Amino acid sequence: MRQYLLSVYQPDGDPPPPEVLGPIMAELGNLNEEMQAAGAWVFAAGLHPPSTATVVRDKDGDAVLTDGPFTEGKEHLGGFTIIRASDLDEALSWGGRMAAVLAPLAIEVRPIA
Amino acid sequence: MSDIDRTFRAEYGRAVAVLIRQFGDIDLAEEAVQEAFATAVLRWPGDGVPPSPAGWIITTARNRAVDRLRRESTRGAKETAAVLLAGGHSAEDEHIMDDRLRLIFTCCHPALAPASRVALTLRLLGGLSTGEIARAFLVPETTMGQRLSRAKGKIRDAGIPYRVPRDEDLPDRLGAVLAVLYLIFNEGYAASGGPGLTRDDLAGEAIRLGRLLVGLMPDEPEAKGLLALMLLIEARRPARTTAGGDVVLLADQDRTLWNRTLIAEGQGLLRECLRRGRPGTYQLQATINAVHADADSAAETDWAQILRIYDHLAAISGGAVVALHRAVAVAEVHGPAAALAIVDGLDGLERHYVWHSVRADLLRRLGRHGEAVEAYGKAAELTGNPAERRYLQGRAAEFQGPSAAAPLDRADRS
Numbered sequence: 001m002r003q004y005l006l007s008v009y010q011p012d013g014d015p016p017p018p019e020v021l022g023p024i025m026a027e028l029g030n031l032n033e034e035m036q037a038a039g040a041w042v043f044a045a046g047l048h049p050p051s052t053a054t055v056v057r058d059k060d061g062d063a064v065l066t067d068g069p070f071t072e073g074k075e076h077l078g079g080f081t082i083i084r085a086s087d088l089d090e091a092l093s094w095g096g097r098m099a100a101v102l103a104p105l106a107i108e109v110r111p112i113a
Numbered sequence: 114m115s116d117i118d119r120t121f122r123a124e125y126g127r128a129v130a131v132l133i134r135q136f137g138d139i140d141l142a143e144e145a146v147q148e149a150f151a152t153a154v155l156r157w158p159g160d161g162v163p164p165s166p167a168g169w170i171i172t173t174a175r176n177r178a179v180d181r182l183r184r185e186s187t188r189g190a191k192e193t194a195a196v197l198l199a200g201g202h203s204a205e206d207e208h209i210m211d212d213r214l215r216l217i218f219t220c221c222h223p224a225l226a227p228a229s230r231v232a233l234t235l236r237l238l239g240g241l242s243t244g245e246i247a248r249a250f251l252v253p254e255t256t257m258g259q260r261l262s263r264a265k266g267k268i269r270d271a272g273i274p275y276r277v278p279r280d281e282d283l284p285d286r287l288g289a290v291l292a293v294l295y296l297i298f299n300e301g302y303a304a305s306g307g308p309g310l311t312r313d314d315l316a317g318e319a320i321r322l323g324r325l326l327v328g329l330m331p332d333e334p335e336a337k338g339l340l341a342l343m344l345l346i347e348a349r350r351p352a353r354t355t356a357g358g359d360v361v362l363l364a365d366q367d368r369t370l371w372n373r374t375l376i377a378e379g380q381g382l383l384r385e386c387l388r389r390g391r392p393g394t395y396q397l398q399a400t401i402n403a404v405h406a407d408a409d410s411a412a413e414t415d416w417a418q419i420l421r422i423y424d425h426l427a428a429i430s431g432g433a434v435v436a437l438h439r440a441v442a443v444a445e446v447h448g449p450a451a452a453l454a455i456v457d458g459l460d461g462l463e464r465h466y467v468w469h470s471v472r473a474d475l476l477r478r479l480g481r482h483g484e485a486v487e488a489y490g491k492a493a494e495l496t497g498n499p500a501e502r503r504y505l506q507g508r509a510a511e512f513q514g515p516s517a518a519a520p521l522d523r524a525d526r527s
Contacts, residue, residue, distance in 0.1 A: 002272045087274040088224060089282070111271045 001084045003112040004091040010078040010105050027101045046079035116162045117153050124167040125240030130212035131171050136178055139265050149174035214329045215275050221290040222273045229264035230293045236261055239318050249315050291339050294319050298343050316347055334386035338396030344379035345402035348372040360504040364411040376406045397426045416445035433459045437468055449478040466495035482512045
């Protein structure tokens, strides 16, 4: 079995209001349960907004900190799921299910080395 | 063509496909098959061609691959044997399924960029060298080499499967395969760059791959429809250009030059697939070309029937390009004014030279020569094909004013 990282990319800015987000998160929860039942689910997590991120670099043995995300863009990584799948078709099929729940957000499917 | 060249053209893809299944490694499979052919070049002239050239190539390639694994592997002979055993296990349906079918679906996987699908298909199934593919698509050989190795790396690392898709995915995935073959054909039909209008070898290669696919999936009407379409278009090749390489429009072509053998084969295939009652875009486009093939002269063309087929085509694949081609049939049935109204109503085709060239022709027929010249000029500017450009510039010059350039240009093309 291989493992794949399913990343959720979403536009910067405020999340949708609770009455919109609630049903989506419920559906996402159902999908996670389905993945678990199928033995595909490894790990999943949602992230706080990029404004909460801190970048650390090493400078001559000292940690240099920068406020904010590593890359500034119009979209950011909002969360991710790691799944087990026998091949890319199977991983893309789960990725497609996730994209349907989170539409119009894009899901990046990437093999874990 | 020598026995070895013939075997190479016919059997390269099959041998690579078998070796990929057995060893699970595209590069190893390719190298082993190439070494086997290199051995054949040395041995066959002296020893004679073996009774089963394809079998000989596959066996020799397999031995080469095993040798290579033994030589290069730090795992030792025992684990090399285990690799082979695993290969043997996955071969349970060896006699049911030709490995080339798996390979086609892997090469044309939608997770690969379209340009990579085309390159991989020509490389692995067609046996074209990286240099040949690079020249055909007018990119430097190093660029094509990188494109191929990146695609093979993605197949390996992302786990693109080596199998025929599940039934529920098959219609979409077959569509992707057919699109790749048609892309190769069209690149050969009207090359988007380079000196000549056509690159016959690419069109021929697409037809060869189309025949292979029809042989592997005889129950898929769209696969047959695509092969019929390619054969019917290919049949007109001898009449499509003058000896000087200039374009001859369908209406002006010498129809006695059309290849009747290809037309008969295309029409036969078309009858077979249409009987299934599942007409798709390729079958319908083939039907349109079959109607042209039935007409002994341009004047005898049954445009009303062609328009009916375009209506059907527009209903199942309502793109702007289909609407544009439908407008050409509308012009013949209902006149150029009706057609121009349709063409002018189409959005998103401003960068498409065919849109300008169809518009130009309709404007010319409506006597709006000034606008026609402008549209021919725009079309000439946008086409990447030099022969098309010469033709369009010629048309623009012809209607620039009441000059005498026109009859000369006409005489040259008839």
